[in-house]
């Protein structure tokens with residue numbers, strides 16, 4: 001990889017943090033009765049790497065989906081560089097926000113280079129007819145795209161594998177390729193959803209360097225991660241979501257030392273087990289129903305002509321509907 005910066009400090013020449021790139025206000029996302037994200041405000045400034053953490057099911061990916069047009073928030077507004085974002089993901093990409101997904105989404109039968117070229121489509125002006133007729137405009141644009149795609153592959157250290165099928169890359173390189181594809185749309189803000197998931201420590205370290213280098217290119221970054229060491233080392237600011245709400249936001253030290261964050265991650269009911277509350281409710285309801293059944297049976301057995309107590313069934317809990325189209 002041809003990256004140089006390995007620290008939080010931006011390289012000389014990088015825009016200083018200041019201008020707000022992303023401004024999400026009061027974002028709420030409901031799925032039927034479930035509020036996955038509730039009234040979340042978040043800004044990302046130029047030159048910044050911001051982390052979004054929280055236990056499983058806290059609403060992080062849903063929030064990302066609200067930022068990128070995959071979901072239209074039930075309430076709230078998302079602005080990118082002062083403009084309200086259109087509610088369509090390809091328009092959001094064209095506006096300047098790119099993302100990667102939790103699960104790898106490469107075109108496995110396409111080459112490494114072709115995968116990056118796919119990411120350039122929002123930046124090429126050549127239309128369908130031009131592509132079909134393969135006129136001079138098309139060839140020029142194609143050559144330019146290939147050149148840029150190769151630059152990006154050079155940047156992430158995969159130039160020598162440009163012609164390999166993406167499915168033949170090792171896992172860590174596939175994740176890097178996803179980042180290159182996202183960069184191909186020339187974003188001003190890059191959203192990374194668990195970029196180190198499944199990586200070994202060396203790959204994680206390399207990803208950290210890569211993200212610093214992307215920041216040094218002038219791209220602001222918002223990253224979801226579960227790896228605390230990675231996120232605390234990487235980010236200028238960290239926001240913590242718990243049960244859809246922003247619990248706290250601050251620098252790494254502030255967040256790490258916050259008791260509520262410690263509780264959310266280290267053994268209190270929320271830690272790694274956000275469904276515990278629901279499980280406890282269901283168990284209590286089942287126990288109540290069983291107790292009522294026993295009482296019923298005893299009443300029926302012990303008395304004649306007396307109607308048994310009717311017990312409401314366990315309070316119906318709407319199962320959270322399945323995830324939509326980002327997984």
Ligand SMILES: Nc1ncnc2c1ncn2[C@@H]1O[C@H](COP(=O)(O)OP(=O)(O)OP(=O)(O)O)[C@@H](O)[C@H]1O
Nearest residue numbers: 031036056057058059060061062320321322323324
């Ligand atoms: N399309 C959907 N329809 C219904 N419920 C959804 C949908 N997407 C997410 N949810 C629910 O919203 C809540 C938040 O999920 P989300 O995936 O955003 O959490 P997360 O913080 O990204 O979790 P993880 O760290 O496990 O990826 C969960 O209860 C989830 O089941």
